[in-house]
Amino acid sequence: MSATAVRRNEEPELRVVPARYVGRWVAAFLVVGILGMLVFSMFTNERFHWDVVGEFLFAPPVLSGLGKTLMLTAVSMVIGILLGIVVAVCRLSSNPILSTAAWGYSWFFRGTPLMVQLLFWFFLAALVPTIGLGVPFGPKLLEIDTNSVISPFTAALLGLSLNEGAYMGEIVRSGIRAISTGQTEAAKAIGMSRMQTMRRVVLPQAMRVIIPPTGNETIGMLKYTSLVIVIGYSELLTSVSIIYSRNFQTIPLLLVAAIWYLAVTALLSIGQYFVERHFERGFTPIKGKKPPKPGTSAPAGTVAASAAAQNIEPELEPIK
Amino acid sequence: MSATAVRRNEEPELRVVPARYVGRWVAAFLVVGILGMLVFSMFTNERFHWDVVGEFLFAPPVLSGLGKTLMLTAVSMVIGILLGIVVAVCRLSSNPILSTAAWGYSWFFRGTPLMVQLLFWFFLAALVPTIGLGVPFGPKLLEIDTNSVISPFTAALLGLSLNEGAYMGEIVRSGIRAISTGQTEAAKAIGMSRMQTMRRVVLPQAMRVIIPPTGNETIGMLKYTSLVIVIGYSELLTSVSIIYSRNFQTIPLLLVAAIWYLAVTALLSIGQYFVERHFERGFTPIKGKKPPKPGTSAPAGTVAASAAAQNIEPELEPIK
Amino acid sequence: MIEPMLRARNVHKSFGHIEVLKGITLEVQTGQVACLLGPSGSGKSTFLRCINHLEKINDGELWVKSERIGYRRSGNSLHELKENETARQRAAVGMVFQQFNLFPHRTALENVVEGPIIVQKVPKSKAMREGMELLDRVGLADKYKHYPAQLSGGQQQRVAIARALALKPQLMLFDEPTSALDPELVGEVLDVMTSLAASGMTMVVVTHEMGFAKEVGDVVHFMADGQLVESGSPTQVLENPREARTQAFLSKVLA
Amino acid sequence: MIEPMLRARNVHKSFGHIEVLKGITLEVQTGQVACLLGPSGSGKSTFLRCINHLEKINDGELWVKSERIGYRRSGNSLHELKENETARQRAAVGMVFQQFNLFPHRTALENVVEGPIIVQKVPKSKAMREGMELLDRVGLADKYKHYPAQLSGGQQQRVAIARALALKPQLMLFDEPTSALDPELVGEVLDVMTSLAASGMTMVVVTHEMGFAKEVGDVVHFMADGQLVESGSPTQVLENPREARTQAFLSKVLA
Amino acid sequence: GGAAEAEKPSAGENSAALFKELPEKVQKSGTINVASNVEYPPFESFDTDGSTIVGIDREIADELEKQLGVTMKFDNIAFDAIIPGLSSARYDMAMSAMSDTVERQKAVNFLDYFSAGGGVMTSTANAEKLKTLEDLCGTHVGIVKGTTEDADAAEASKKCEEEGKKSIEVTIFAGQNQAVLALQSDRVDAFLVDSTSGSVIAAESKGALAMGERYQDLAFGIVFPKDQEQLMGTIQKGLEAIKSDGSYDKILTKYDMADHSMESFPVNGVKE
Numbered sequence A, B: 001m002s003a004t005a006v007r008r009n010e011e012p013e014l015r016v017v018p019a020r021y022v023g024r025w026v027a028a029f030l031v032v033g034i035l036g037m038l039v040f041s042m043f044t045n046e047r048f049h050w051d052v053v054g055e056f057l058f059a060p061p062v063l064s065g066l067g068k069t070l071m072l073t074a075v076s077m078v079i080g081i082l083l084g085i086v087v088a089v090c091r092l093s094s095n096p097i098l099s100t101a102a103w104g105y106s107w108f109f110r111g112t113p114l115m116v117q118l119l120f121w122f123f124l125a126a127l128v129p130t131i132g133l134g135v136p137f138g139p140k141l142l143e144i145d146t147n148s149v150i151s152p153f154t155a156a157l158l159g160l161s162l163n164e165g166a167y168m169g170e171i172v173r174s175g176i177r178a179i180s181t182g183q184t185e186a187a188k189a190i191g192m193s194r195m196q197t198m199r200r201v202v203l204p205q206a207m208r209v210i211i212p213p214t215g216n217e218t219i220g221m222l223k224y225t226s227l228v229i230v231i232g233y234s235e236l237l238t239s240v241s242i243i244y245s246r247n248f249q250t251i252p253l254l255l256v257a258a259i260w261y262l263a264v265t266a267l268l269s270i271g272q273y274f275v276e277r278h279f280e281r282g283f284t285p286i287k288g289k290k291p292p293k294p295g296t297s298a299p300a301g302t303v304a305a306s307a308a309a310q311n312i313e314p315e316l317e318p319i320k
Numbered sequence C, D: 001m002i003e004p005m006l007r008a009r010n011v012h013k014s015f016g017h018i019e020v021l022k023g024i025t026l027e028v029q030t031g032q033v034a035c036l037l038g039p040s041g042s043g044k045s046t047f048l049r050c051i052n053h054l055e056k057i058n059d060g061e062l063w064v065k066s067e068r069i070g071y072r073r074s075g076n077s078l079h080e081l082k083e084n085e086t087a088r089q090r091a092a093v094g095m096v097f098q099q100f101n102l103f104p105h106r107t108a109l110e111n112v113v114e115g116p117i118i119v120q121k122v123p124k125s126k127a128m129r130e131g132m133e134l135l136d137r138v139g140l141a142d143k144y145k146h147y148p149a150q151l152s153g154g155q156q157q158r159v160a161i162a163r164a165l166a167l168k169p170q171l172m173l174f175d176e177p178t179s180a181l182d183p184e185l186v187g188e189v190l191d192v193m194t195s196l197a198a199s200g201m202t203m204v205v206v207t208h209e210m211g212f213a214k215e216v217g218d219v220v221h222f223m224a225d226g227q228l229v230e231s232g233s234p235t236q237v238l239e240n241p242r243e244a245r246t247q248a249f250l251s252k253v254l255a
Numbered sequence E: 001g002g003a004a005e006a007e008k009p010s011a012g013e014n015s016a017a018l019f020k021e022l023p024e025k026v027q028k029s030g031t032i033n034v035a036s037n038v039e040y041p042p043f044e045s046f047d048t049d050g051s052t053i054v055g056i057d058r059e060i061a062d063e064l065e066k067q068l069g070v071t072m073k074f075d076n077i078a079f080d081a082i083i084p085g086l087s088s089a090r091y092d093m094a095m096s097a098m099s100d101t102v103e104r105q106k107a108v109n110f111l112d113y114f115s116a117g118g119g120v121m122t123s124t125a126n127a128e129k130l131k132t133l134e135d136l137c138g139t140h141v142g143i144v145k146g147t148t149e150d151a152d153a154a155e156a157s158k159k160c161e162e163e164g165k166k167s168i169e170v171t172i173f174a175g176q177n178q179a180v181l182a183l184q185s186d187r188v189d190a191f192l193v194d195s196t197s198g199s200v201i202a203a204e205s206k207g208a209l210a211m212g213e214r215y216q217d218l219a220f221g222i223v224f225p226k227d228q229e230q231l232m233g234t235i236q237k238g239l240e241a242i243k244s245d246g247s248y249d250k251i252l253t254k255y256d257m258a259d260h261s262m263e264s265f266p267v268n269g270v271k272e
Ligand SMILES: Nc1ncnc2c1ncn2[C@@H]1O[C@H](COP(=O)(O)OP(=O)(O)OP(=O)(O)O)[C@@H](O)[C@H]1O
Pocket: A285, A286, A287, C015, C018, C020, C038, C039, C040, C041, C042, C043, C044, C045, C046, C047, C098, D146, D149, D150, D151, D152, D153, D154, D155, D180, D182
């Protein structure tokens, strides 16, 4: 009854057939089919007026609107993310006033329509005609006319960033919560301060969780910027609506906007893919990928090895 | 050199003084101060016309608008979340067609302005006057008038849910990614199928990460619903704007809307707190809370024990 | 000839260009307790994971009873199994992970009954009763309501053992099941395992405890560097090792 | 009298209504290797965590050298320390966790040099060189580029040990540092620890390996049920235990 | 010359007729800030370059500039922002083809400058069938958010019910464009719109849409916050001046709107 006595009846070379999931493939083909039909009918439907689309796709007002959209999105997302980190850290702080203040911030800025916030910042003068520097509730030392400080662009940035900060705060908080306490304890145990623990241990790992919803926010922001029309700042969607309110070619001009949004979204998604991959390092262990031929006696680790070889040699990340 | 020889010089009772973080408290008071000033100036500023606010706060059109807002938000979030789970699972699927289709869905619906999508669904008739059931690219078997199928409400729901599904897909995906492979392996090892693993092991844990951004989406949706005005469906913000465009009392009526949004947001945040707490079970080990008096010889584990006692007795969660 | 419970033939496994298993060939008979010994990084965990198809092997064959793990042969083709078929195969094999991998959102008892109720569709009350019995056997009846984060390392390990046993598998794979246990508990867990072995359960146990291997093991397999160096009865392998590599390993073992 | 490295007086710790430490009083002299033995769930890990202020104690005092852990006395008041002061205290104490808690997003070497570079501001090149030396000492020089998920259990544990050593702490806390190691490696890690002890480092080691305690320990503390049952030299505690509880525990230990 | 001076007014030696009557603040800054929602041809829209504002309002403003000796600076903002903009003093007045109504007069002052009123727009096919408000019983009617036609439709609907006919179903759209789209896709049968912009849309539609007759006589007014009496008075004088020198009517004729011309420019002239 030796356990090592192994049956050695030689088998013929066996062909490996991967598993087939018929249901999934049917679903997949259905999806592709419906998509194909939609695209087909879109391109052949004359009501879309593709000629008008072509005419305005690169029109200067459209391009300048796109530029403003991108600028507003970029700046307000950067400020929003930084604010979000601060808000999240405050919310998770043990100081009850700080955490309540952070909660209140999230509540207030998520709870008021962005339009109202934009109007508020732009027309601050209606409420506070002068911005005063001075003792709270006491005498003012310096007074400036609010309207002169807050340009439409400033108001748009203020409104968008403060609003975004409230949303990002929740996203960052969810990311931080995803990190096990073992990690923070290990960081503490090597003597890291709270800040260092956040910066070196928690946030880099939380990024995996934070990035996809942040992508959502960025892509959302691209579109929210159109709200700044209420304060007379015209970005992409406003630019096209100015055109179609003149020539009534609503559908083709909305298509122009949609095409640009889709293009930017695609670029952002690709960027997101690479950022995600960067923060994925260390989390997805190399799986042997497709094994070449189990059941056969081909020299193992040739195909699979070369396929995964670029993964196994991780760059020695420079310590910043 | 016995290690157990312990110095036993009796010390007097020592008073424990918790750590004070002066900087944080200053920050906290600053925040509260500024907030107080804002609230103070809001309630005293006559331009807010609080009398008009009071007059319209419970006006029937406002309430009916609120009702529509809540309904649209609820239904489209439910559909959106379910869609999101499907999209996320497809994106993480090994079937390349499915994962590409899911990516494409996210790209398309996140990439087109919601307004365009709503217009598209509502004015499908302008593009596709009849909906035909039949062989793709072949003859049609059944034709129905598009307008009769798609009411403003249907169009609004279609637009909002499909859009939301794309965003939720990313959020759910980030949640699933946050669960370590050890968990799925453990589930597989006890023989769970993919579905069971998702439902019983991955999603319940992912919820911790999914909930905060979903809260964001819900609160966001509350406000996005105002976009359905483009297809003539009037919810809260539209209802008030119809009123103020008649009487030009813009600021107080926007305040009415803001008050309602803030109220609903507060309710949602409280709800979210309880949902989060539910899914937090098992993740935050009981920390001994505030120790009563280290350094003194008071009988240990009295105050702290009773304070945390309600936590330690976890309910035996019924297995569904 | 009685069919062996586990049969591995020339199993190869690589991660990228690193070959971790370099052709493992062994059999474990039904009712046997096979101990897997070997230095750290020799591929013991990886081998267990391959048996449970948590890793796809690159070459060779793995059979549990008459089933080929992960594939079905028809004619001269090997058809990769679908996920639900793999799941069925896995349900017959229990596994205790080196890192435990308990479900953090479920209490000790819920961790144990999850498999029986969800996978095997055992009635809830029966599963609960049996789960409590198992927890009792590993000395944790009073901790049944605790979440894993509220348990010490050794307690977690015992819950993991109970969870795997709850499925009453034909074959149990233990990856260092006593690493976090104190000597007293090792004895208790050992008792549990011996009674399992007596009840006919087949076990593959990765362990570093020589004493454990001697007491419970029917066979000892010594692995080093991805290869099976030596197999035999505990006394033979542990006391009179044939191979130089085994001798070197054992010579360093503390008394 | 020379000041002891670690001094615990009447340390109490409760989780909710469960009292896990019921008044631990002990001293560890500078340069000593103190082994903590005891059954699972007796509070060994909790005690180590209290020393490093990862858990707040409910009552009693803990001193590392002349510093009271977590508090500063002035007059008749105990002022709780601020976080950055606690961080400074912790930097002098190294800890190896039972669950390793390696940083998954950093390679083995990066895990090791993180503390020196970020906390102690050691120049990067110097830290890298010393980190590689440490990895070499635990036999992992060739795995320096691997992420924790690509390492076996024993390899992870050794990286965790190297990470703690990299900070050159005065006091090292080891929570079962050899649980995932094979006997061969236990010997190697032991060598590392003996040389550390020789270089004057004080260590508190929770372990289940009697052999380990005998070889390296200067003192053995036996804990059970949250209390310190018996302390003494390894030979005395392990071979001639005075207390009944210790005798019961040791009687079950496998040969 | 005088025109150049009007372009670049410098306080102190401004020779424009009405300059001295302007509020001191405006005299000093040399500009009047005008809020306008520039999506409403023919009153205001952007020229093809996307930045120059053109239309009746702009041309009237050009004429007024000559009389006042200051620049009238138009800012494009959303309709929702016009009132907050006025009450925050960011804008001095609003010119955006706003209908003067009694209800709105409670919040702001109107200086009426254009006679207007709602009309019924339909597809050409329905043009004969649906001409007046009375014809609309039992139909589906689109309206633009923020216009006064809202109230007209409600009233007409009530009348239908009183006469025992089916009521009017009303849908309010965000803007003219969506309402037109709804008309084109048969979502609505008719679109109640101010007759001026209605006729422009009908003209642009290449015969697909038809604009009916005006069914009421209202007025568009320049909007002033309640505390800008002095500025309003000056602008009123300015309007009278360009009426008497004929340039006001020239502009209206140029845009085919001669029949909308007003004889005098009353403050809050609409009384019901
Ligand atoms: N995902 C992976 N990617 C790359 N290398 C891996 C991966 N998983 C394991 N390895 C390598 O494979 C080798 C064998 O690992 P395995 O976990 O099987 O060892 P082991 O025998 O269980 O060791 P131990 O006793 O320390 O647990 C190790 O050298 C490890 O570094």
